[in-house]
Amino acid sequence: MELLEQFVRGDLDAFESIFREYQNVVYGWIVRIVRDPAAAEDLTIETFWRIYRARARFDATRELGPWARRIATYLAYNHLKAARPETALLADVPQPCATDEGVSSAIRLAFAGLPPRLRDVAELALIEEKSYAEVAQALAIS
Numbered sequence: 001m002e003l004l005e006q007f008v009r010g011d012l013d014a015f016e017s018i019f020r021e022y023q024n025v026v027y028g029w030i031v032r033i034v035r036d037p038a039a040a041e042d043l044t045i046e047t048f049w050r051i052y053r054a055r056a057r058f059d060a061t062r063e064l065g066p067w068a069r070r071i072a073t074y075l076a077y078n079h080l081k082a083a084r085p086e087t088a089l090l091a092d093v094p095q096p097c098a099t100d101e102g103v104s105s106a107i108r109l110a111f112a113g114l115p116p117r118l119r120d121v122a123e124l125a126l127i128e129e130k131s132y133a134e135v136a137q138a139l140a141i142s
Helices: 002-008 014-033 037-053 064-083 100-113 118-129 132-139
Strands: none
Touching: 002 014, 002 132, 014 037, 014 064, 014 118, 037 064, 064 132, 100 118, 118 132
16 A cells, blocks of 8 residues: 555656556457557557556555556557448358367357457456456446
């Protein structure tokens, strides 16, 4: 808590410690959303720039991770809205297989077809096994 209080007061060393602690988590979260490592790097830097600028509004008695994830999510979704990548329709949709590899492939295909916001909810709830409350807090949704 002391580190977060120092950060809120504007201590650059505290901010650097926070950056080092959370940069990989934030980058990993963003790259899952945007699916572009170069864009994720830029968005990670932008996320921490916004975290630093908004530090006075942060409640140092709470965890920084969910707050950082909300900021990162907001930036990643805005990036996707601006990019609007076009995807081609699949000519031949693969049929489900009974093998583990086929099931894994079908799951990956299903996740890839979800809109980013739903994909993030599904990843947090189903893959990372977060509670609904943690998912809601992380994504700033009900």
